[in-house]
Amino acid sequence: MHQDKMTSYWIRISLHDQGLMEELPNLPHLKGLHQCQDLPHLILELDGDDALIDRTLRLLEGLGEGLEIVEAGIGPWRDESLSKRFSLRLRIRAPGFKDKDAILIRTSSSFGTGLHPTTEMCLQLLEDLMEDHVLKDVFDLGTGSGILALCATRLGAQRVLASDIVMDACKEAFLNVQLNGYKDKILVVQDSHEIARPGGFDLVLANLLEATLKRIIPEIPTLLRPEGFCILSGLTIGQMKDLLLGINVFQTLKTLETSGWAAALLKKKF
Numbered sequence: 001m002h003q004d005k006m007t008s009y010w011i012r013i014s015l016h017d018q019g020l021m022e023e024l025p026n027l028p029h030l031k032g033l034h035q036c037q038d039l040p041h042l043i044l045e046l047d048g049d050d051a052l053i054d055r056t057l058r059l060l061e062g063l064g065e066g067l068e069i070v071e072a073g074i075g076p077w078r079d080e081s082l083s084k085r086f087s088l089r090l091r092i093r094a095p096g097f098k099d100k101d102a103i104l105i106r107t108s109s110s111f112g113t114g115l116h117p118t119t120e121m122c123l124q125l126l127e128d129l130m131e132d133h134v135l136k137d138v139f140d141l142g143t144g145s146g147i148l149a150l151c152a153t154r155l156g157a158q159r160v161l162a163s164d165i166v167m168d169a170c171k172e173a174f175l176n177v178q179l180n181g182y183k184d185k186i187l188v189v190q191d192s193h194e195i196a197r198p199g200g201f202d203l204v205l206a207n208l209l210e211a212t213l214k215r216i217i218p219e220i221p222t223l224l225r226p227e228g229f230c231i232l233s234g235l236t237i238g239q240m241k242d243l244l245l246g247i248n249v250f251q252t253l254k255t256l257e258t259s260g261w262a263a264a265l266l267k268k269k270f
């Protein structure tokens, strides 16, 4: 029997009827209840599985119009997280949340809730890039939960190859691809960069550890079309500086830094 793994969830609510405050501590598996830092909202933190989050959302909806569910997410709540960082085009939600425009991400073992700074910066660079460029073919190398592949598709990519060497990550990415209805656009494979067709991509996304990136970076230009792009992340600020110093086939268009991590948008020179 399939068993969902326990994980952390948060639900952000707006309470119009303060009388409902009494009901909230009775929610199953409630771990924390606190005021949002700079919004008149409450955050409910829960530990559970997808079935629990569904149940809790239904329970909250059942409390009537005195309470509004603003959003929900996977992972520990951070005040500066999701909704404020991602634009309206890229809203990431936990499965079960009723938001037809959001990208649904379920993660249990794979990396990629969207909350890690390395993922967040990739998404910021991706969104900026795709605002001005049509990118038909994208390769998401080290897809984890599939989050970058899904967001690239949402932003207009027509075909995305998403690979990961870890089978569990591939399974989760595949489930997320299904969940979001992108089976015809995203192909998930258990492999590394060797699976990708040389010269076949407008963009390579690579949020990987330093040792892996150092090894793979010389191969990335060969995967790209002339003037193709690459978004790198997963490195500390110092590691990124060292890596960029050592490569000359790319022009660095933009770098971002958050909490000691760096990400870069590069363009193939020729």
Ligand SMILES: C[S@@+](CC[C@H](N)C(=O)[O-])C[C@H]1O[C@@H](n2cnc3c(N)ncnc32)[C@H](O)[C@@H]1O
Residues within 6 Å of the ligand: 110, 111, 112, 113, 114, 118, 119, 122, 141, 142, 143, 144, 145, 146, 147, 148, 163, 164, 165, 166, 169, 191, 192, 193, 207, 208, 209, 212, 234
């Ligand atoms: C830091 S996570 C990034 C996940 C997701 N892309 C994101 O941005 O949140 C790195 C992922 O790369 C995978 N990975 C590590 N080495 C790899 C390789 N050589 N080829 C493909 N995937 C790899 C890991 O299994 C992991 O899922």
